[in-house]
Amino acid sequence: MIPPRKGDIPRGKMGPVGALYRRARPATFDAVVGQEHVKDVLKSAIQKDRLAHAYLFSGPRGVGKTTTARLIAMSVGCAAEPEQRPCGECENCRMVREDRHPDVVEIDAASNNSVEDVRELRERILLAPLVAPKKVIILDEAHMMSKSAFNALLKTLEEPPEHVIFIFATTEPERMPATILSRTQHFRFRRLTEEQIAGKLAAVLAGEGRTAEPEALRLIARMSGGAMRDAESILDRLLALDVDPITRAAAEEALGLPPAERVAAVAAALDAGEVDRAVAEAQRLFSEGYSARTLTEQLAQALQAGLYARLGLGEGPRLAADPERLIAALTALDEHTEKLIRREDPFTLELGLLRVYAALHAAPAAPAPPPASGTRRPPPRKAAPAAKAPEPARPAANPEPAPAAGEPSNDEAAAPAADAPVDLTAAWRQVLGEVGIKVRAFLIEATPHLEDDALVLVYDEGHRFHHDRAREQQAVVEEAVRAVLGRGVRFELGKKNARLSPEPTPSPAPPPPVEAAPAAEREPEPKPAPDPEPVDAPPAPPTRKRPARRPGERGRRGRKDAEPAEPRFDRIELLDDPRFKKLQGLFKARLRQVWREAAEDEDVADEADGEA
Numbered sequence: 001m002i003p004p005r006k007g008d009i010p011r012g013k014m015g016p017v018g019a020l021y022r023r024a025r026p027a028t029f030d031a032v033v034g035q036e037h038v039k040d041v042l043k044s045a046i047q048k049d050r051l052a053h054a055y056l057f058s059g060p061r062g063v064g065k066t067t068t069a070r071l072i073a074m075s076v077g078c079a080a081e082p083e084q085r086p087c088g089e090c091e092n093c094r095m096v097r098e099d100r101h102p103d104v105v106e107i108d109a110a111s112n113n114s115v116e117d118v119r120e121l122r123e124r125i126l127l128a129p130l131v132a133p134k135k136v137i138i139l140d141e142a143h144m145m146s147k148s149a150f151n152a153l154l155k156t157l158e159e160p161p162e163h164v165i166f167i168f169a170t171t172e173p174e175r176m177p178a179t180i181l182s183r184t185q186h187f188r189f190r191r192l193t194e195e196q197i198a199g200k201l202a203a204v205l206a207g208e209g210r211t212a213e214p215e216a217l218r219l220i221a222r223m224s225g226g227a228m229r230d231a232e233s234i235l236d237r238l239l240a241l242d243v244d245p246i247t248r249a250a251a252e253e254a255l256g257l258p259p260a261e262r263v264a265a266v267a268a269a270l271d272a273g274e275v276d277r278a279v280a281e282a283q284r285l286f287s288e289g290y291s292a293r294t295l296t297e298q299l300a301q302a303l304q305a306g307l308y309a310r311l312g313l314g315e316g317p318r319l320a321a322d323p324e325r326l327i328a329a330l331t332a333l334d335e336h337t338e339k340l341i342r343r344e345d346p347f348t349l350e351l352g353l354l355r356v357y358a359a360l361h362a363a364p365a366a367p368a369p370p371p372a373s374g375t376r377r378p379p380p381r382k383a384a385p386a387a388k389a390p391e392p393a394r395p396a397a398n399p400e401p402a403p404a405a406g407e408p409s410n411d412e413a414a415a416p417a418a419d420a421p422v423d424l425t426a427a428w429r430q431v432l433g434e435v436g437i438k439v440r441a442f443l444i445e446a447t448p449h450l451e452d453d454a455l456v457l458v459y460d461e462g463h464r465f466h467h468d469r470a471r472e473q474q475a476v477v478e479e480a481v482r483a484v485l486g487r488g489v490r491f492e493l494g495k496k497n498a499r500l501s502p503e504p505t506p507s508p509a510p511p512p513p514v515e516a517a518p519a520a521e522r523e524p525e526p527k528p529a530p531d532p533e534p535v536d537a538p539p540a541p542p543t544r545k546r547p548a549r550r551p552g553e554r555g556r557r558g559r560k561d562a563e564p565a566e567p568r569f570d571r572i573e574l575l576d577d578p579r580f581k582k583l584q585g586l587f588k589a590r591l592r593q594v595w596r597e598a599a600e601d602e603d604v605a606d607e608a609d610g611e612a
Helices: 035-046 066-078 090-095 115-126 147-157 194-208 214-224 228-238 248-255 260-272 276-285 292-312 324-340 347-360 410-417 421-434 437-443 461-472 474-484 572-577 576-612
Strands: 054-058 104-108 135-142 164-170 185-188 447-451 455-458 488-493
Touching: 035 066, 054 292, 066 104, 066 135, 066 164, 104 115, 104 347, 115 135, 115 147, 147 576, 194 214, 194 228, 194 437, 214 228, 214 248, 228 248, 248 572, 260 276, 260 292, 260 347, 276 292, 292 324, 292 347, 292 421, 324 347, 421 437, 421 447, 421 474, 437 461, 437 474, 461 474, 461 488, 474 488
Parallel strands: 054 164, 054 185, 104 135, 135 164, 455 488
Antiparallel strands: 447 455
16 A cells, blocks of 8 residues: 555544545645656745745646645645645635635636736735735636736736736647736646556545455556546546445446456457458447447557567467557548548447558568579660661760751750740849849739840739839849849830740751651660750850641641740749739728727737736
8 A cells, every 4th residue: 555645634533524536636846756857946946935926737637726826825824834735724724715715815827817806816916915925816828818818917027016826727738828828937847647546546535444456546647648637527427336345347437438358359350351350240239329439439449558578568369460450440440530520330449440450461562573684784775866877976065066867955955944944034033142132122013035145024004013122223233133144134114024034046947857767667766865064055056947737737746736835934934924913902901900909909008008
């Protein structure tokens, strides 16, 4: 049996009145389970008389946030020595525990979250404490307060009276305003382990004069989800049973859980491949009133226990399946549990069992066959010329002789890289980065073109203002353009704002028509030459003329002549898109609405300060 700790209520003195979690609430810091990182700091602050004016306690429900706040309130006026505060036995401590201390105010912020409630609280704060040296204000579920209420309370937190301590308790600290977080000491409470909860429940049972099996206590701890208050509420329900000691079977029956032995039998049947026996047992449990969701959750716990036993991490019946298959089965069952939220019927339950069976007995994936020895990759086919050349082609490294007909030269291979629209796009973005932000605001509405030895910036009539302001900064713009492109700059107005495009170059002419060869003798089309190494782009070579094609005539690839490909989407196009302008208008309207709401909140806060 676990010995009682300092602050625990002695055996047989809890009394029958009130809920168990209120009767078993700790009276000292030593009686608080877990949360050592919080207790050590607060105990040291109490001993040195260095309590802050505001605290924020956050964490899951039922882990000791409000209890710790009440312990601070008890410590403020405790008659014991600083090292022993709170003692839990003096008149001050008893008044706090019995909720009759005049200087301790505990408010549920979920139901008292308006500006009027905060005004009333501020009036109470101005009064001096009656019994204790300081008033302690505990705001539970503080995240439920409205924004206006926080603003009304903010002035008091900025300049708090010396006789007041604020303690905020919340389960959602992310919803607390940053102005409140910056003015409080924030302590994060953690979930409790099953061992910690089971140990505290054993001490509570000792105080009640009852006992329980360790398996029953572990079941209660697992059902509580790490919350001590939930575990004490479950134990309070079981104490109503006329059973001593409290067994696991009695706890399962009182909690509406299926017997663990029968659920383990379902898991063992699925592991052994006896799916008919597993489905039959699950159907019997469902017909006895257990919900499909409860059965699925308990089956997942049975599979988890089998996996841990297989890995040597726990005790329990071991399953024959490999750990990988057990993990796959647990994953499939977890995904299937989401469907039980919408419907619970025998078919859905059986479908979950079949998914577990399929995961446990899935056939292993066949390994890929190794490559056969001696097998060689076929050599790449060489590109054949479209027409017979009058003379053999010279090496590509010699630029003097002209290339043979039908064979692309190095200049032709490098030309597409120089004509790519991405070059001008990247250069224009670099120019925008070189100029200042003020000049960039006037250039963003322009569309650049490369003509001769200058970069032409075209504005439409709707952006005359931007055109005029940009021309005033022509020296700055030209310096940036020369640094990036080595060209001058020219401004034009009145032309339609075209899309961003590179310097126009004459389109390549089609090759001369070649007499079609039979299908069996036709040479395969040559593959495109690989991209050359990035070098300075040479001047564009003279292009070959292609004879005019009759209307409707198709090319070598069976396609009609297509229009030049549209350049990829650019930021400048986005600014002229009517859909973007509509979205921009909606955003500005929403921004004005937010400003108005913020101004109204400030007016409310100023009004509250004026009345104070």
